[in-house]
Amino acid sequence: MISRLAAGATVALLVTTLAACSEDQPAGSPPAPTTTATADPEFDVRDEAAAAVMALVPSSATSLTVTDLERIRLQLGVPDLTGRSPAADRADFWARAGRTAPLLTDGQLRPADARLARDYGFTQDDVRWEARFDGPDGPGWVLSFRLGVDMTAVERAVRDRVGPLAGAEVRAADRLVVVGATDDATQSWAADPAVAALAGSPADATYVERGCVEPPAGVDAGDLDELEVWSVALQGQLATARLGELRSDAFDRMRLGETWPGNRPAFSDGFRRGVADPSSGRVGYQVVDPVVAAALVRTRTMPFAACAD
Structure with a gap:
């Protein structure tokens, strides 16, 4: 149970985080973009996981899911865990x-x-981060390995078609x-500024989608x-949704989670205390249960991403 003090601190952090995305600017000038695609994008292993993989995702893809296992190991107090660690430690x-x-x-x-x-x-414990994408040309995935892994051994496993490494x-x-x-x-997502701008902040996990979520029957999305x-992006007790800059509907989208119908878990079981910033197009929530939050993301139970009527 999150105490009132902790919840209040989380909401304050959400507000501060969103406010930081829209620093004071001269009257009439648009907000500065948070990320821009370069004229000649390329993969950079030093980037945050979701930003790095953008250069590998085909432009035809419609969805991307990223889990930063290196960051999760750090948060769980085992940053040095590798495939050579005791099996019991890895299972734990x-x-x-x-x-x-x-x-x-x-x-x-x-x-x-x-x-x-x-x-x-x-x-698997030698993988820094992993990503999966899907679209009309079929699914794909990417594994980023840590320094110290013998990539010739990885090549042998691929040649031997071991499990999921086949092909x-x-x-x-x-x-x-x-x-x-x-x-x-x-020809990747990194070359599209509208997509590239939505990923790259430090996060345990990130989901990006080209499209929108069809609202259930009875939901009024007319405005x-x-x-x-x-x-x-899910990071600790915070979730940050990015919808693109200058979203006059940011508050309306944020409030959809309060009445979004559906089976358990409901959106409010994973996300609460929403805040919004129309200028940056960001919506923030307190994550009340990271596991439930991830399950809701995987099932696209994301009211703020509703399609307009």
Whole structure:
């Protein structure tokens, strides 16, 4: 149970965070963009997970899910956990992560961990972050490996078609294993400023979608403006949704969560105490349960992303 004091502090942080996105500017000038795509985008391993993967997601994709496992290990007090750690320690991490962390992806390599550890010397616990995307051209995924992993061993596992690695491609220079990722960043999400601007802040998990969420029957979305792309980032007790700059409907979208119908878990079981900033197009919430919040994101129970009537 979050105390009133803690809840109040969380709301204050939400307000401060959103306010920081729209510093005072000269009258009549538009808000400064938070992120812009470069003329020649490229993958950079130093970027935050969701920002880094943008250069690998094909432009035709419609959704992206990212889990920063390195950040989650740090928050759970095991930043040095690797595939060579004792099996009991690794199992304990995943058990605790399943109970407390906003896992939007559940570990691409975990089904083959035992064989990978025995025959190749690496496991899911050597993955820094993982991402999955989908769209009309089919699904794909990306794994980013930590420094110290022998990428020749990863290449052998891919050649041997071990579990989910069957059919994958190793990009050893960038310490990546990919399926369906583009090798031309100018044809990726990173080349689209509207999409690239919605990801990149530090987060345990991030979801980005090109499109909107069809509201259930009975929900009045008549006062909403059109929404073409949106994201939500989960970090600790905070969730930040980005809808694009200058959203006059930001408050209306934020309030939809108060009456959004549906089965349990309801939106309010994962997110509460919303705040909004129309100038930056951001909506913030207190995360009351990270596991429930992640489940709601995975099922797209995101009222703020409703399609306009």
